[in-house]
Amino acid sequence: MSQVQSLPVIVVEEGRLDAASLAPSWHAWARANGFAGQRGRLLALPGEAGAVEGYLFGSGEPAARPALILGLAGANLPEGDYHLEGTYGDPVLAAVGFRLGAYRFARYRKTEPAPRLAAPAAADAAEIDRLVEAAVLARDLVNTPSNDLGPDAFEQVIRDFASARGISVSAIVGDDLLAANFPMIHAVGRAAAQPPRLLDLSWGRESDPKVTLVGKGVTFDTGGLDIKTATGMLLMKKDMGGAANVLGLAHAIVSAGLAVRLRVLIPIVENAIAGDAFRPGDVLTSRKGLTVEIGNTDAEGRLILADALALADEESPDLLIDMATLTGAARVALGPDLPALYSTDDSLARDLMAAGLRADDPLWQMPLWSPYDSMMSSKIADVNNAGSGGFAGSITAALFMRRFVSRAKAWVHLDIMAWAPEARPGRPQGGTDHGIRAVYGLLKHRYPAI
Incomplete structure (x- = not known):
């Protein structure tokens, strides 16, 4: 999966929006929508012609953040291809959390297709998979x-x-x-x-x-x-x-x-x-x-x-x-x-x-x-x-x-x-x-x- 074809999920710690190195327009959008990195909050980032060009994800306060916090993103994002940006800690556990949060048991009924995440560049992709x-x-x-x-x-x-x-x-x-x-x-x-x-x-x-x-x-x-x-x-x-x-x-x-x-x-x-x-x-x-x-x-x-x-x-x-x-x-x-x-x-x-x-x-x-x-x-x-x-x-x-x-x-x-x-x-x-x-x-x- 190419990151060029996937949307970024930009992880922001609570109270650290200014340190997230966002484009000025996205930073202003986050401010206007009251996004400050609150635990589990997702905010779609607008692009041209109303298209979604990515998401901000709040990971909450670092001291109270579980390693699988990205599971909240995996559980709530729509189907699509994504990659991680921002501050998300251990890349293996971040990706594992996202994918386990996106888990669906679909043997007996149709479920919404799950979002797909590319392995972070610094992560052992085989370890994530296993x-x-x-x-x-x-x-x-x-x-x-x-x-x-x-x-x-x-x-x-x-x-x-x-x-x-x-x-x-x-x-x-x-x-x-x-x-x-x-x-x-x-x-x-x-x-x-x-x-x-x-x-x-x-x-x-x-x-x-x-x-x-x-x-x-x-x-x-x-x-x-x-x-x-x-x-x-x-x-x-x-x-x-x-x-x-x-x-x-x-x-x-x-x-x-x-x-x-x-x-x-x-x-x-x-x-x-x-x-x-x-x-x-x-x-x-x-x-x-x-x-x-x-x-x-x-x-x-x-x-x-x-x-x-x-x-x-x-x-x-x-x-x-x-x-x-x-x-x-x-x-x-x-x-x-x-x-x-x-x-x-x-x-x-x-x-x-x-x-x-x-x-x-x-x-x-x-x-x-x-x-x-x-x-x-x-x-x-x-x-x-x-x-x-x-x-x-x-x-x-x-x-x-x-x-x-x-x-x-x-x-x-x-x-x-x-x-x-x-x-x-x-x-x-x-x-x-x-x-x-x-x-x-x-x-x-x-x-x-x-």
């Missing part, structure tokens, strides 16, 4: 309803994803899960019309550090026999948001050629209700051998993740990361925009939070507070899957899963929402990416491409 593609992959999957993304369809999506990137993939499906010792994945998904399964992807050199990603892939969650309310089920198509974000992260890792031996494990189930659904009070024996009393069938995500984490842990990876839309308690504590981060390595957690702040993909560390382990005690099994008393629900879920990780050099659990209830810069309302840029930024620093 970060946008990673987020769009996650968003499209989360936004797709369960009738078009049940376990069968999700497996096919993953197989196509792997094939396009030279990633090896295998699957264990249905009763074969029992033979392969994944009893909790099987128990959670056996009542659905489409059988449960575990997808196992691998990529990279065997000699490189082992990084394993695990994503919760519940394609729909009724709550099981502890059934959710109608309102509680409305967004349960997004219960595979952990798997969607893990796939987006895997795309970025592979596209960048990071020096890791990557493994991706995605347990896929629908938590349905039928005559063979697992029940409150059942005791399941996990892959690790721990017995689990079912205190609540709606705490199913941690069950399927436990079997997958146990498998991942068996080869002692250098870094084990899971992503899951796991608890409403994390949203109560931190809201929809800030995923809860748990880790067995506090230094790693700090590095991840710093990477998230740089990439406008924030995370917040929560404690693996061991005294709360007692909330999951059981009189007949090693552990109960649901904490008692209603307190610290996100922490007890993380503590439950920690029991299944013992060999990994470091483990990270991200309790994400994968949904934006309200639009904000770079994140339109709906299914969204959480944690991809933060984790990718850390991995890129630790394991750069050779």
Whole structure:
């Protein structure tokens, strides 16, 4: 895309109009229209015969400006070709913000065509593309309803994803899960019309550090026999948001050629209700051998993740990361925009939070507070899957899963929402990416491409 053929989007910080080096006529036009760089404001710049020759975009006060502030421009500009001018900070994140703000989910209805942005001259265009593609992959999957993304369809999506990137993939499906010792994945998904399964992807050199990603892939969650309310089920198509974000992260890792031996494990189930659904009070024996009393069938995500984490842990990876839309308690504590981060390595957690702040993909560390382990005690099994008393629900879920990780050099659990209830810069309302840029930024620093 030639910049000669595209319109400029001139980014102006609030109160810095005089420093924007505008043509005198445009400067006077901005003054006449009260434009002073206010956050998110767009002002069309007139040319000859009434044509629009560009736009001013207000980025607001620098101290309060998120890195993806250009998402507000991408969300509101009409279709067309654009390039950036002015003061916009990190050129990669500026372009990523613009393009993610212009995201549209158009599978089921016509949408207005999105504006197109040329990569800034100083930016790594390939890096912009991979970060946008990673987020769009996650968003499209989360936004797709369960009738078009049940376990069968999700497996096919993953197989196509792997094939396009030279990633090896295998699957264990249905009763074969029992033979392969994944009893909790099987128990959670056996009542659905489409059988449960575990997808196992691998990529990279065997000699490189082992990084394993695990994503919760519940394609729909009724709550099981502890059934959710109608309102509680409305967004349960997004219960595979952990798997969607893990796939987006895997795309970025592979596209960048990071020096890791990557493994991706995605347990896929629908938590349905039928005559063979697992029940409150059942005791399941996990892959690790721990017995689990079912205190609540709606705490199913941690069950399927436990079997997958146990498998991942068996080869002692250098870094084990899971992503899951796991608890409403994390949203109560931190809201929809800030995923809860748990880790067995506090230094790693700090590095991840710093990477998230740089990439406008924030995370917040929560404690693996061991005294709360007692909330999951059981009189007949090693552990109960649901904490008692209603307190610290996100922490007890993380503590439950920690029991299944013992060999990994470091483990990270991200309790994400994968949904934006309200639009904000770079994140339109709906299914969204959480944690991809933060984790990718850390991995890129630790394991750069050779």
